[in-house]
Amino acid sequence: MRILLVGPPNVGKSALFNRLTGLNVDVANYPGTTVEYKKGFAQVDGIKYELIDVPGTYTLESVNEAEKIALEMLSSSPNGVICVLDAKNLENSIYLLLKVIEKNLPTIAVINRVDLIDGTIDKLGLSEELEIHIIETVAIEGKGIPELKQKIKELLNDEITPSKKKYNANWKNAEEIEKIASKNINTKNENWRDKWGNLLVKPLPGIPLAILVMVLTFSFVVGVGLALRRFILLPLLMNLIFPQIIRIVEMFIVNQTLLNILIGEYGFLIKSIEWPIGLVMPYIFSFYTALSILEDSGYLPRLAVLVDGIFKKMKLSGSHIIPIMLGYGCAVPAIMSTRTIDHKKSRIIVSSMICLGVPCIAQSGAFIALLAEHSITLVASLLIFSLFIVFISGIIMGKLLKPIRTPTIQEVPDLLIPDFKILGKKIWIRLKNALYNEVFAMVLIIGVASVLYETGVLIYIGKALEPLVIGWLGLPSEASTPLILGIFRRELTVLPLLDMDLTTLQLFVAAIIALLYVPCVAVLGILGKEFGSRISLIILFMTITISFLIGGIVSQIGMIFL
DSSP: OOOEEOOOOOSSSHHHHHHHTTEEEEEEEOOOOOOOOEEEEEEEEEEEEEEEOOEEEEEESSHHHHHHHHHHHSSSOEEEEEEEEGGGGGHHHHHHHHHHTTTTTOEEEEEEOGGGOOOOEOOOOOOOHSSSSEOOOOEGGBBHHHHHHHHHHHHHHTOOOOOOOOOOSGGGGHHHHHHHHHHHHHEEOOHHHHHHHHTTTTHHHHHHHHHHHHHHHHHHHHHHHHHIIIIIIHHHHHIIIOEEEEEEEHOOOOOOOHHHOOOOOOOHHHHHHIIIIIIIIHHHHHHHHHHHHHHTTHHHHHHHTHHHHHHHHTOOOOOHHHHHHTTTTOOOHHHHHHHGGGGGHHHHHHHHHHHHOOOHHHHHHHHHHHHHTTTTTHHHHHHHHHHHHHHHHHHHHHHOOOOOOOOOOOOOOOOOOOOOOHHHHHHHHHHHHHHIIIIHHHHHHHHHHHHHHHHHHHHHHHHHTTIIIITTOOOOOGGGHHHHHHTOOOOOOGGGGGGOOHHHHHHHHHHHHHHHHHHHHHHHHHHHHOOOOOHHHHHHHHHHHHHHHHHHHHHHHHHHHH
């Protein structure tokens, strides 16, 4: 038994899917594509069925990959369809519903987010008009879910049949669709969400407020992360945990080489805790808290509308800023999120911008740990430099690749006050994923580095790189070690620098090189999977060349004037 969950993006399909399936969920790529969809198993009164969360789509016109997949799934003879409508944008949702009804499948319509409208929906009238069952829900709160499960039971027992109404739904007969919507929904005057939501997408006051939001976000990430690191984690590690580790190791280990590997300069038992937990995790926590608030408040899509004019210069759309923002968390899901972009050239440009100028949160945490205590101005300067590189690289690649630009025309969700319970769960899930994906990999590389360092391998390679590191980049010879480690984990291009006595110029040069340096192995892997090995190697060569070129130029100019 198979039921499809269909609906536009940002309508709460995922919340409904999770309510119905719980944790019994699998994520897969649709055959022959890179588009992901979720499937899970659920049951109602002992009847087991498979629920498939179809990629979000506004239409079934087969214009992009998501629409083609939705169309193919609807043509695969499912037992029925749950079509999710948006109470705040009922007219657009009804258009999709009519296209689903045309497929002559047993259909249940769910009007979600009814808590956001200041008005009433004539559910009975709309149900009679379309000859289908309609249920009102607030998915994130679980309202309406018991009634939905009852209707699913009826559908699985063949008690729900396809609608007999026939519509030739297209935008040419939009008046009929508008008539259906207006006749069955009674809205009141504009509320505060509508008022502020409209103001935030206008140049004034939208742009000044966007700058303010970004400044506050930056301050929050740095301030909260720095406070957690300086006043809680580092004192705990330095005064309590590390002395005990050193005492215990020295009690049982007498071999000096093994002692150095465990507790020496790159000591595995010390650095594998200090770097990931003491230096990086505080900023991962503060960043994901800030990002989750921006997401759940509905602000990010408004930012996309505001920057559309800027992205036009790169032959891109304002909505492409969202993968770039995600890149400040981790480049892997950010590059995967470009799958929603219609054109391959645009995907390559956005992915290249992320690889070149967007530091992941682990790397950002390392930057802040390296620069903030020396000068907060250095942190701000590096952020501005990062944005400059992203913008310039986008313009250059836009001129070279000449992608087809699709203007930002998207449904902007309502402004919301985030639900702190849901917000906490989202932050916790992201922290767990970061611990698994970021910290585990970092600990593994630190272990390898400690062995290579104490056996002299890293020192030997470092000597071979001295002409580049000392002569061109103006850094001490030991800075070659982070360049080697950074191939495996980007933040390891930065963290070893914490123990070096660097000048302000050397700090900034090292940070620039680390920012522009090679994507880590995981990112190169996802680039190869998404675009092929050729594109992955081109981006690898581009990042290495640009990082050493710009880093050296800044160093040489700095030495002239300082």
